[in-house]
Amino acid sequence: MVETFGDDDSETKFARRLGLAGATNIGLGAMLGGGIYVISGIAAGRIGPAIVLAYLVAGILSVFTAVNYAELACSIPKQGGGYTFVHDVYGGSPAFATGWFLFIGNTVACGLYSIAVAHTLAVFIPGSTLVTVGIIAFVLVIITAITNAVSVKGVASVLGILNIAQTCVLILFIGAGVFFIDSANLTTLVAEGAGTFEFIATVSFVFISFVGFEMVTTASEEIKEPHKNIPRAIMLTILIATIVYMLATFVIVGIAGYENVATSERPIADVFILFSGKFGYFLGLAGMAASNYAALNATFLASSRVAYSLGRDNYFPKALQKVHPTRKVPLQALLLSLIIASAVALTGSAEFAAYLADFGYLVGLTLVNASVMGLRRKNLSVQGVFKSPFFPAFPILAIVSHLILVPFLHIEVLILGVIGTIFGVIVYYGYSKGKKHTHKVRVLTLDEARQEYPPFEMSILKEHFDINEPFEEELELSLKDDCEELAVRKKEENQEIVPECEEVDEKAEKDAPEEVDSEDVSEDKEDECSTDEVNPDSKLEVIEEDAESEND
Secondary structure, three states, X not given: OEEEEEOOOOOOOOOOOEOHHHHHHHHHHHHOOHHHXXXXXXXXXXXXXXXXXXXXXXXXXXXXXXXXXXXXXHHOOOOOOHHHHHHHHOOHHHHHHHHHHHHHHHHHHHHHHHHHHHXXXXXXXXXXXXXXXXXXHHHHXXXXXXXXXXXXXXXXXXXXXXXXXXXXXXXXXXXXXHHHOOHHHHOOOOOOOOOHHHHHHHHHHHHHHHOHXXXXXXXXXXXXXXXXXXXXXXHHHHHHHHHHHHHHHHHHHHHHOHHHHOXXXXXXXXXXXXXXXXXXXXXXXXXXXXXXXXXXXXXXXXXXXXXXXXXXXXXXXXXXXXXXXXXXXXXXXXXXHHHHHHXXXXXXXXXXXXXXXXXXXHHHHHHHHHHHHHHHHOOOOOOXXXXXXXXXXXXXXXXXXXXXHHHHOOHHHHHHHHHHHHHHHHHHHHHHOOOEEEXXXXXXXXXXXXXXXXXXXXXXXXXXXXXXXXXXXXXXXHHHHHHHHHHHHHHHXXXXXXXXXXXXXXXXXXXXXXXXXXXXXXXXXXXXXXXXXXXXXXXXXXXXXXXXXXXX
């Protein structure tokens, strides 16, 4: 199997240590945080009991994108998530724009979750102010960066523990709280004065609550059997989160009434105290701290992986692509995420951070959804793995829904979004566009390829090129020459040849003496190799061919 990847001087790669549970924990860790423990009260205050429907609609809209993500992740199981998908399909400015906006969304979301945890801790500090919250959030971001710098497996373990803790709190809150619901609080479906505009605006506001599934794909190179575990983890994450959000907001509004939680910074804890006293209040605070710290860790991991990918492809400084040789984490990318997330954390404003993160996600995900159509059109989709059903329905629905939600964000956030977009254009044309983008070609053995692609696909080995179209023919010719040289060398060593070299005639290969003449190589024959002709134990040296191209 021949694949391409960004230039990495250190040659240090990620280790696949996350199974289905670990991947799902990353998604849930990012989802079940600020979405329910922080912004649910503010959202309920805007539209009343209809907040339950708003979360349902947001969940359905997320499914449109999640299905597309699952297909992309199976065909392009590489680090970086949505950015990497667009980069491999379109490259150039669309790839940079996607990475830019998703990096903004992830990094600002880190600030949101750190602020949420800070609000729970500030309760125990007499006379605490917004400045106090900002300082606590800043310290939490630093602690999170250190945790992520140790090991991704350690992060997954922390997420697993925190998810169990906060899930228990939510189950207790929903299970016990349902018996204390006052039907009088549910007589009006929509808050007074709220209409269609407010409902759509609220859906846009709570959309960040469902972006956690995107975090799963940013760690694709660290997930075992990605073609199976990534789609499952994505769907499990959205299903579980949607059910939890709807039930929890139903209990919040049913017990306290939407007017009483409209300004609450700790809605779960503030409602908990109404039916279980101080014990419930502190239990709610504990759940809020656990869930948001889990979200902070998961989102910080995702943010650093997007920065790593942008550095790998030379859109950001190449230093960001360095992976620590023993810890297997991108330390420089973590540092960049730390700096920006810390700045957001110091503001102490959860609502501002939520809106700004929403802007980054909605714009970035729109480009990702469009890349599915490019994937199909260019025939880059791997056969036999998960595919978006009813194509192109899901990509179109996702794109349209995101474009509708963006204008409903706060005007201040839209202004900041435009400023961020202009700054991104400056970075792209001032730094990224003029850079050379080097991609290596790597020949995988059958065993190595099986780790990323399903076994039944090994009989149809495909070549994936991570460069711009005008250079594909040149690279293919170079690959052909390398394959012929490899055939000679391996024949001399009496070793089997891995079927990546499709241009080499099998018959000529068997009959040839120690050297293979060029006429023994059939340029017209394109028979695809079968896996049962390959010795899975045979090893190949890595062949690398640099192909330099400039961005569009």
